[in-house]
Amino acid sequence: MNSVTYQPSEQALSDFQSDSKVRVTEVKDGYKFESTDDQQIKEPNIIFYPGGLVEPISYSPLARELAKSGHRVYIANMPLNLSIFGQNKADSFLAEYPKESYVIGGHSLGGVFASRYAVEHTEKLKGVFFLASYADEDGALKDTNLSVLQLTGTNDGVLNKKQWEKSKKNLPKDTAFVSINGGNHSQFGSYGMQDGDQKPTISESKQIETIVMAMKEWFMQMNITP
Structure with missing residues (x-):
């Protein structure tokens, strides 16, 4: 499977330390990023499903920045790196701090299965x-x-724009939409250029900074409120 799996960049490997x-720890079903200052940790906790x-570990730069801002972040480790085989990975993360609030989401294919999970567990998520x-x-x-x-990124060459537009009918009317000017598909993570993607006109760190600000x-x- 390694020949078709996107590997974490040097930056991602560095941010995984x-x-x-x-503090980065391996937990059941994935990895946890959290501030070393317990007084700084705030809700919601964030559950993240990787892209197909x-x-x-390719999402370490994003997880680290969110953790630095006080949020506990869980990245799911999917079987064969495909969330279709691990839709319920969030169960163990939710069980760790059952009285705290959580949001769930993901990149590309990961987001699709995160939303499927959310529909079945609305009472546990914000x-x-x-x-x-x-x-x-x-x-x-x-x-x-x-x-x-x-x-979304304006330079995304991977996302099926027609499918994305069509799927808006599945979202609440008050959904917040943010377009990252110059951002592409691959820079939501840190693993190099994905096949079919367009070149970004902003840096990876700038795209991740924009994601963190929007979140x-x-x-x-x-x-x-806790």
Whole structure:
């Protein structure tokens, strides 16, 4: 499977290491990123499903930045790096802090299966976020009370734009849409250029910074109180 699996970049491997600010640990079904300052940790906790055939460590730069801002982040480790085989991986993450609030989401294929999970566990979640992804019919969120955030890049050559546009009918009317100017599909993670993608006109770090800012704003609008 390695010949078709997208491997984490040097930056992602570096960001996967614990340091004085962020603690990285292996947990059941994946990896956890959290601030080393327990006083800084705040809700919601974030559950992340990787894109298809992308190794989970490839999302370390994004997870690290979110953890630095105070949020506990779980990245699921999917069988064969395909979330279709691990839709319920979130179960063990939710069980770790059952009294705290959570959001779930993912990149590309990961977002599709994160939304399918969310539909079946609405009482345990506050929201769903999509990075270059969408909610299909089996993950339709329009009749739920979940808050939804949709992020896309203008230079994305992988996302099926027609399918993405069509799938908007599966989302709540108050879904927040954020377009990252110059961002592409691959830079939602850190694993090099994905086949079929377009070249970005912004740096990977800038794209990740924009994602983190959008998510923090989304959390504020949710008005989650511990």
